[in-house]
Amino acid sequence: MSTPLGTAPAATGSDRVDPAVWRIGATLVVGALAVVFDTTVVSVALGDLATAFDAPLATVQWVSTGYLLAVFVTIPLAVWAQSRFGGRRLWIGALGGFLLGSVLSALAWNATSLIVFRVVQGLAGGIMMPLMATLLMQAAKGRHPGKVMAIITVPTALGPVLGPVLGGLVLHLADWRWMFLVNIPFCVVGGWLARRNLPDDRPEPGGPRVRLDVVGLLLLCPGVTALVYGLSRVEGSAGFTGATVLVPLLGGLGLVGGFTVRSLTRPGGSLVDLRLLRHRAVASSATLLFLGGIALYGPMMLLPLYFQQVRGEDALGAGLLLIPQGAGALLARGLAGRYMDRVGPRRVAVAAFTLVAVATVPFAFVTAGTGGTPLMAALFVRGLALGAAMIAPMGAAYVGLRHEEIPDAGVITRVAQQIGGSVGIAVLAVVLQHASLGAHGPGVLTDAFDRAFWWSVALTALAVPLCLLLPGRPRPPSPTGPARTRTVAGPRRPTV
Structure with missing residues (x-):
């Protein structure tokens, strides 16, 4: 078993x-x-x-x-x-x-x-x-x-x-x-x-081969691609209302919606088995990774622009100033993983997403003359929190799944995180554009960045109550062997 x-x-x-x-x-x-x-x-x-x-x-x-x-x-x-x-x-x-x-x-x-x-x-x-x-x-x-x-x-x-x-x-x-x-x-x-x-995990020679879900492929791949393309066009258009944004977004939503209905109603063989979303752990993890993508990639677009446009750094200087955040994220890996196995992903996620929001607040008050040391300290703390905020839902997504269900969960969470990143970049780009429209002088531009960082704080804070849906403290192993797993998926992909 x-x-x-x-x-x-x-x-x-x-x-x-x-x-x-x-x-x-x-x-x-x-x-x-x-x-x-x-x-x-x-x-x-x-x-x-x-x-x-x-x-x-x-x-x-x-x-x-x-x-x-x-x-x-x-x-x-x-x-x-x-x-x-x-x-x-x-x-x-x-x-x-x-x-x-x-x-x-x-x-x-x-x-x-x-x-x-x-x-x-x-x-x-x-x-x-x-x-x-x-x-x-x-x-x-x-x-x-x-x-x-x-x-x-x-x-x-x-x-x-x-x-x-x-x-x-x-x-x-x-x-x-x-x-x-x-x-x-x-x-x-x-x-x-x-x-x-x-x-070496090659399929058995001469054994049954998994059939490719061609219809699902034609729905999901172009649909997700159209969504990401539409979001990538936001910065260079009239917000979310421009035709170059709205048309691919609506088309992508239609295709992904069609795939979702098809996957949830098929008895098996879907390109990605979305019936795994009936697992609360998978559904909550995908939602948090979507919001985590916003919290990670949105500010990663804002921070280099702030250092370059407001503080006058070049590309290399802006990259070097972001090192404390990377150091914090690396340091958080071992700590977050250890505590997640001990107290469960729920507590780690609540603390991590709360700290991401709190550590982003200082950037909503920055000016061109703000000292570098406080900002570096805030980036280090933000990196610590981001590292834990990504580890907790990623690990929780696989709790209770069977071996053959892991690949589908991996794709669901990866797509959720990447689309969240695209949404975060698009939303904060629009906020920054509108706030700096007609701006002249470093003071007005700084105010535009302040507003964009406040949006980042708010979007991150949305994730905190959702963290309560993640699994809690892990159950101790049964003395008679591993616990049974409730099966939510039907038969695996049909074979030829």
């Missing part, structure tokens, strides 16, 4: 994570760092790329937008692809695809070719991020979800903070092509480690 996640088998009685899980986690982190760093490194180089290719910034912006849209095309495919090819082969193949896209991007000769090659990177990266969580949670076999999630969040903590610093250093010391060439060591070493350390 498979072990429900979050319930350790009684026979072990150990509070230590299996060394094999640490080994698999380190293997996956090495490869994932290439994806996370690449996503954030390029964000600081759009101006340099526009100059290098003599192209308008609106065109070069698609270097980032095209990558992001490609990621959302393949995230929902991760569940089917793992069942079809096996996790190890899929991880190595996706890592190889990301390596190919990186090399081609470094060889790009104009903006159009770079956009195309970034799409290749995005297609591979979209598979890797949900697959990382799935492989590690399956390897842990239900033990210590908090500590396991602390491993998974290493790239998430490092990327948004150290990525801009790495990008600024590359542009300061070398040619823009090196932003993509630095991915090669991560991909090569990550692939070698994967062949060595990941278990």
